[in-house]
Amino acid sequence: MLSVPRREVTVSIPLRRDDGSHEVLIGHRVQHNFSRGPAKGGLRYSPDVTLDEVRALAMWMTWKCALLDVPYGGAKGGVRIDPRIHSQAELERVTRRYTSEISPFIGPERDIPAPDIGTDERTMAWMMDTYSVQQGHTVLGVTTGKPIALGGSLGRATATSRGVAHIAFSALADRGIAVAGSTAVVQGFGKVGRYAARFLAEAGMRVVAVSDQYGAVADEKGLDIVSLEAHVDATGSVVGFLGSDELDGVAMLELDVDLLVPAAVEGVLNATNAPRVKARVIVEGANGPTTPEADEIFRSNGILVAPDILANAGGVVVSYFEWVQANQAFWWSAEEVEARLATRMDLAWRAVTEHARRLGVPLRAAATALAVERVAQAHLLRGLYP
Structure with a gap:
């Protein structure tokens, strides 16, 4: 059913x-x-x-x-x-x-x-x-x-990106990697990637490369994300950012970094390039950026993949908060929204990782199994009518 x-x-x-x-x-x-x-x-x-x-x-x-x-x-x-x-x-x-x-x-x-x-x-x-x-x-x-003027929630615009950042920090900790001073690559500089890069940089990470549909830029010392945002607002692309090096967008995915955040389109990590991916942790900001073949390669190479169903769920969480606020006609502060989002993402991360260890499966399989189990349980408790 x-x-x-x-x-x-x-x-x-x-x-x-x-x-x-x-x-x-x-x-x-x-x-x-x-x-x-x-x-x-x-x-x-x-x-x-x-x-x-x-x-x-x-x-x-x-x-x-x-x-x-x-x-x-x-x-x-x-x-x-x-x-x-x-x-x-x-x-x-x-x-x-x-x-x-x-x-x-x-x-x-x-x-x-x-x-x-x-x-x-x-x-x-x-x-x-x-x-x-x-x-x-x-x-x-x-x-x-x-x-916001029509009942929108504070924090909704950046919620998906904040969720990605929260999961990234948890995944890095799981691998024993300190957030401050670690390196990251963010593919995509749109609604999700732009703010994800900002939040990673604010936490002390060196975002060494980012890309958009027009190209990629890199700086091994870490890109100035605030200045890059201003450049994108002025020109419409990350390309040509002062002080950065031009980089092939596909090659960017293969840089030797601690964290890779694919936040653009689906299927960018596949059987062709997965063997060359060197990131220790991958956090999926986009839907479906990793093919099943790439998933198997990452698993055999010991790369931790935080799946999209978990990593980019911050948007639906704050959408839920917006719905609750509208139904109550009582609106929360941005700090309240972000604190509640952090709690939800942390609880979900712990539930998925515990389920993965219990079943002996990767995080993607554990997340899907846990989700289906919860829906099936609700359905069975309600029963079939008529």
């Missing part, structure tokens, strides 16, 4: 373009499981969206929520659209029509969307407003990842 989504909705989205022409887009929302609570998951806008992809991501969210002991099941949404070639007005019309079509199936007690690829806090504001207008009153808890 857990292998089959509980509900799948596919809708057509007629769009009136700014030039007066019309097109019909396709949107999906998949709700994988409700055994532990309402469904939770992001909404992505991408020309590559398919129902199969959304199904897989919804199931992934079920396991991630269970692993972090967040009282949600998994869901995911997607619209097949390239947001880069549409105006803000067009994207607003798409969002509001999509929300209107799926509104009977979402809500604070049913399914709570959040931003994902191609969407942001503005998208969530449009969704919240559309749903609220249909309900006849403001419903702040219907989405998370909203602007």
